[in-house]
Amino acid sequence: MRPAQTTAPTASAPHAPRAERRHLANVDWSLVSERVLVQQLQSRPDGPVSVSGWVETVRDQKRVQFVILRDETGAIQLVNPATRPEPEATDQDAATLALTDTISALTTGTFLTVHGELKHDERVKLGGVEIKIVSLDIAAAALPETPIAADSAQDKRMDWRFLDLRQRRNNLIFRVQTTLEHAMRTYWIERDYIEVHSPKLMASASESNAELFSLDYFGDDTAYLAQSPQFFKQMAQVAGFGKIFEIAPAFRADPSFTSRHATEFTSIDAEISWIDSHEDVAKMQEELLATAIAAVKEKHGAEIEELFGLEVVVPAIPFPRIPLAEAREIVKARGYDIPRTDGDLDPEGERQISAHVEETFGHQYVFITDYHPEIRAFYHMRDEQTGLTKSYDLLFKGVEITTGAQREHRVDVLIEQAKEKGLGAEHLDFYFDFFRYGAPPHGGFGMGLARVLMLLLGESSIREVTYLFRGPTRLAP
């Protein structure tokens, strides 16, 4: 965000206090004081240039010094013909000697700005360009010992996440996240959805009373952290908002240590009115995902292939749909007996049905539909004919990423269904109130951002794709 400047910054300029330049060649630095991103270097002509970033490696040879400098867009080779002190020589330039010393002392991770001469040279492997160093401004030097390497154990890398994130792969994850989310929001906004920010502090549980974080609220009250925006996104429907979305943190005091669970995660939620069934929600979601993944493929497809070794597949619409009972039959026919007795799939069952879909339809996604009310939330609407819920789970590469449903908007039916689950009115009455003053038919979904990213990039754990993971034993940094 350095604006173009018409005069060179100097140490005395109030807005540009920089380390004193160690060397000034016969270059009008006023013309090159603007920072150039590494990815822009290839298309620039040879000549003076300034680049800012951090030191990735230093090769300090006797006669020549090489520094690989990385910024948020790429890496560039810096070169300096080393000038070593010669006891006999009397005409050595102090500044040239000092520059060589400075480069010798550079530690990995040090952030600096380099001023130098850009030169295109086919022999340079790294992009066919290099910069001959004229001077260096060190912003902050790194301690010499880097506590982690790219292949350190995950937990150790988490301790030093700010260093771990400097890896090009990790940087790409969050660029992909940015593109994915913006494409989703743009999809919604083009269709007149309203963005809401629902509260994360609640007076009661949002979904179940289990796995709930609670806190003292001014000594008088207990507040709970929202496990999902479920109730509040439904509230937007009775408020007549029509179509809404929210991307925000959600919290679960879940003691699990699996690769798919976190105590804090980013939840992608949408809720829409005047639907005929959960099928309308599924249609929106598949279109949303196809649109967003197409945006990711277009912007980052090549880099994902290079760094993650996989091709981003834009899913065809419609995604396959399989009723749960049929899915269980298919899984059984494949030779896997689901041990669960509640009629649901287990993680291996989810992998099996996804493998079947991949083999049969060549599709990475599948909606599993028609869940029995016993294994669904009380607010899922039930089909009058079958008695099954009007809901789905969406699996992506064998992992559940979403639950979607039409909600029960008839308050008497809703209360009845809550009672069936043993949920009393004392905590839910504020929610039941939403439906006592009129309500449209509505439904929506919640989707875990990290799960989508993990699967999209073929990563083994959501910890790798979360900026700062939070788990039962992980609360820092």
Place this chain on the structure above:
Amino acid sequence: MRPAQTTAPTASAPHAPRAERRHLANVDWSLVSERVLVQQLQSRPDGPVSVSGWVETVRDQKRVQFVILRDETGAIQLVNPATRPEPEATDQDAATLALTDTISALTTGTFLTVHGELKHDERVKLGGVEIKIVSLDIAAAALPETPIAADSAQDKRMDWRFLDLRQRRNNLIFRVQTTLEHAMRTYWIERDYIEVHSPKLMASASESNAELFSLDYFGDDTAYLAQSPQFFKQMAQVAGFGKIFEIAPAFRADPSFTSRHATEFTSIDAEISWIDSHEDVAKMQEELLATAIAAVKEKHGAEIEELFGLEVVVPAIPFPRIPLAEAREIVKARGYDIPRTDGDLDPEGERQISAHVEETFGHQYVFITDYHPEIRAFYHMRDEQTGLTKSYDLLFKGVEITTGAQREHRVDVLIEQAKEKGLGAEHLDFYFDFFRYGAPPHGGFGMGLARVLMLLLGESSIREVTYLFRGPTRLAP
């Protein structure tokens, strides 16, 4: 989100269980089963149409019944020539009688779908169109007593926020919010910013130890709710992300009851590397705001003028800048003696300096700069010449909406400045670590979304522009 259907939904279709139609005229409803939004009616030809929304008013006259139906896009007049039972008559149509009865019994807030004949008629004040009712499908009837009115006391309206939000004005607030945020995110994304989701659960305080919510974390640990993403957005800079943004909840256990404070609020944050000073941050922020407000004006300007009685002003760039000491002089010269002895402005001082700027420059915004370190956070960088911080507050119509600053990235200086404030290393060492392994010069700002919306729309309190306000005594619904 009702897709076009080629067959009319019937009660037996598994995806379309609706209340049985009370009356079916000689209309092919398969052609009109798709929901039409109210705002689209004016441009449609006369003929059969289906509209869904909620009942705003019913005028049940002897010979004719009028219903005002509102959806998320507007309101439409429905009309029915009432058919009252006549004891003498034998040829009265039961369905026609029943329709009249149904309309007589409609309660305000009831959500329904109406099928009828659209008719353009200049005499109809509400948009010049009305719908002659053929049949009604009631989705969920409202209780007859509505607990609040548009002019109920604020706290009572908060109790029934889901009804309060049905007001057209309130709906517009969240459409403005949506446009404002999307324009900001688009501004950033066009400039290659990365979107991050920083954790809200922390092992220590993010800014100060006061006004902190804490909670038990699996019995072993205490977690704190983030007061701001400050440390984590700085972490993105040492991670080499370059430029980042986040829009997310932040939490303060602030017992204040002012119109500008909440215990949970949406914080708009950005942080950028390789700046020369806070001036680079201010430049980005003023451009961001001008861009976003221009988008709001373009999309909602006319409606804001109609419903809030004010013109949205797109601010000219650059915004005026006034050093704090000078601002205090100006305020004093205006006849207001700031009672604070710490050298800062107080709320009345902020109003005064903004009034001065409005009168002198015709501008609604002003950056107040050059704050003394004593009244700023320890991590604000200080100017080497003046000793004052390289920071600013941004005032909008006399209210502070932002603090921005260049951050101190030199770890030894940073530790020293923390010490000065009496902040020990025990809680901050994880933060100091960020800067021990190299860091770029960087800075950013945090901005309260609700404050911006409140001022933009001329509202008196952030409670009016927050989806569900949270305060010391407000945790529900």
